[in-house]
Amino acid sequence: MEILSGIASKLGELLVDATVKQARYLFCFNSIVKELEDKETNLKKAQDGINDKVEQERQIHRAIVVEKDVEKWLADVVKEMADVRTLKAKLDERKSCFNRWCPNWGCRYWMGRKASKETRKLSDLLQDRSKFSTVARPKPLPSDKELPIPRHFMPFGTTESACYQIIKALKGDNMKIVGLYGIGGVGKTTLANFVGNQLREENVSMR
Structure with missing residues (x-):
């Protein structure tokens, strides 16, 4: 009985967490969008910083080789930033659906969920940025x-x-x-x- 009780308790916790997470897309929509915009700003600064370092290496050395992980990161950033711009354009198009007294809850839910997903991707890219010890090296x-x-x-x-x-x-x-x-x-x-x-x-x- 104790084992069954423990399993039931754990399932209950998981269900509560899932419910809270889903409800957040509806009732914390504006906070989710603000968090997305903040992450976008921070990632743009990180992108500019990496590009500046690459350019500095190019000024110092005659020819350089950009590290593969840095090259991939920059390409991923360009892709994700484009996805965020597309999402923000959709949010602007449907702005009236979110701020009325009777908002479109279905639209609000799916857009909030999408914004939250994009925010996690930007967070992962910001975390990956901290792993770079060098961005480029002289071409041998x-x-x-x-x-x-x-x-x-x-x-x-x-x-x-x-x-x-x-x-x-x-x-x-x-x-x-x-x-x-x-x-x-x-x-x-x-x-x-x-x-x-x-x-x-x-x-x-x-x-």
């Missing part, structure tokens, strides 16, 4: 492929000096890019490829 250079250099190329005099000046500059913390200029055919591309191969041999990261 291919380590198994040398840049093409003509077989007859041999650095000499001023060319060799220019090579090592460029290498020294690129190893510095404050140098992000080095430009080569000159008339066509003087060997700018060959020089750049030679420098790239030298840096690769020395395992210098091209930030």
